Every structure is written in structure tokens, then in C-alpha cells.
Amino acid sequence: DVKVTQSSRYLVKRTGEKVFLECVQDMDHENMFWYRQDPGLGLRLIYFSYDVKMKEKGDIPEGYSVSREKKERFSLILESASTNQTSMYLCASRITGPAGNQPQHFGDGTRLSIL
Amino acid sequence: DQQVKQNSPSLSVQEGRISILNCDYTNSMFDYFLWYKKYPAEGPTFLISISSIKDKNEDGRFTVFLNKSAKHLSLHIVPSQPGDSAVYFCAAGEGKYGNKLVFGAGTILRVKS
Numbered sequence: 477d478v479k480v481t482q483s484s485r486y487l488v489k490r491t492g493e494k495v496f497l498e499c500v501q502d503m504d505h506e507n508m509f510w511y512r513q514d515p516g517l518g519l520r521l522i523y524f525s526y527d528v529k530m531k532e533k534g535d536i537p538e539g540y541s542v543s544r545e546k547k548e549r550f551s552l553i554l555e556s557a558s559t560n561q562t563s564m565y566l567c568a569s570r571i572t573g574p575a576g577n578q579p580q581h582f583g584d585g586t587r588l589s590i591l
Numbered sequence: 592d593q594q595v596k597q598n599s600p601s602l603s604v605q606e607g608r609i610s611i612l613n614c615d616y617t618n619s620m621f622d623y624f625l626w627y628k629k630y631p632a633e634g635p636t637f638l639i640s641i642s643s644i645k646d647k648n649e650d651g652r653f654t655v656f657l658n659k660s661a662k663h664l665s666l667h668i669v670p671s672q673p674g675d676s677a678v679y680f681c682a683a684g685e686g687k688y689g690n691k692l693v694f695g696a697g698t699i700l701r702v703k704s
Binding site for chain 2 (some may be wrong): 492507510511516517518519520521524526532534535549566568569572573574575576577579580581582583585
């Protein structure tokens, strides 16, 4: 079974802090993703990575950056946290292949509150 | 501009009956569609997918129907069980091997016993 592990379930940070969210997958997947989930908006893609050190912007990259130094780990960085970044953050991974047959597998999420 | 819309925020169904969850999309370039289920405090889990070249895909109690001319898909759950109570997300993407998914806002399904 695919295991996507997010380092924290809950996190509380202050405005202006630099925040790191970590994600690790154990299935040697090439592709990794970061989403945020907000009520009424569903899941929105922030960034994804298709290989080590490679990244692409998703639909809402502003205020975020990412790092992928190793294949199994994908980090989301909030450079200077703001209250509008309070949200549920979800990490996912998938193996390269037809998207319908090789779906994304999600972690359990990190509930981030910015005070 | 929401490319994928789930217009029903919630749905309540009696155990044993059919649940029908609906999803509309605006981008005719979408090549595949997926449904995910999400329980509270857990990440979404993949349920079923359908390619744009098909109009139906079945997996056990779950069937997805695609109507390309109407840009509409639906997920049927028969028979519905209390354990099916969850949030259901519809998602769509372009390109057979594409990575970018666009998600709908989700529909909360409650199955009453």
C-alpha cells in the first residue's frame, strides 16, 4: 500500500514566520504534489514536482515555494506566513503513467493555523 | 472561474438506496475524470476514474457515467451503505499522462441507516 506521510497533523504559527511542511512517500513515485483545501473551494494545486529538483507551479503558487532534494521527500515552504494561508494542506504522490490508472495518493493532511 | 463544479453541497440517502453525485465541467480539453472520497481527518482516497473516450466505468457498487456533450459526469453508488458517508470530490485533468488535476468543491454524502 502507498504511504504518504505528512510530518505534522496540526501546526500553529505566527504571521511573518517561515513555515516548513514536510511530506514523505515510500513508493518511489516520481510525482509529488501540494494542495490546500478550503471550504467551498475543494482542493487547489499549489506546486507539483515530477522529478528531484524539478518543480512546476500549480494554480495558486503565490506566497509558497517548494523543495525536492530527494525523490521521497517534498517540502512546502511558506516564506512569510500570513493569516490567509490558514488552511488544510494535503500532499500527494503518484507514479508516472496514465492518470486514470495511476491516481494520486494523499497524505492525511496538515491543519495549519496562522495567528 | 471554476472549471469543475459540484453544485450540491450535500446529499442525504437512505441505506440500500442509490446515491447519485453530480459534477459539471467547462473545459472540453479534459481527458480523464476521477472521483475521490474523503473521511474527516483523513486524506482523500481514490475511488474510480473514467477516460473521456468512454461513457461508463464500473467497479463494484460504484459506477461513473460521462456525458461529454453535456460536460457532465455522475457517480452512482448502489446500494448505499452507512460507511459511504463522506465527502466526495470530482476531479478532472488534461493529457493522458497529465499531472494537474482540477477538483470540484465536494459533496457531503450522508447515508442514513
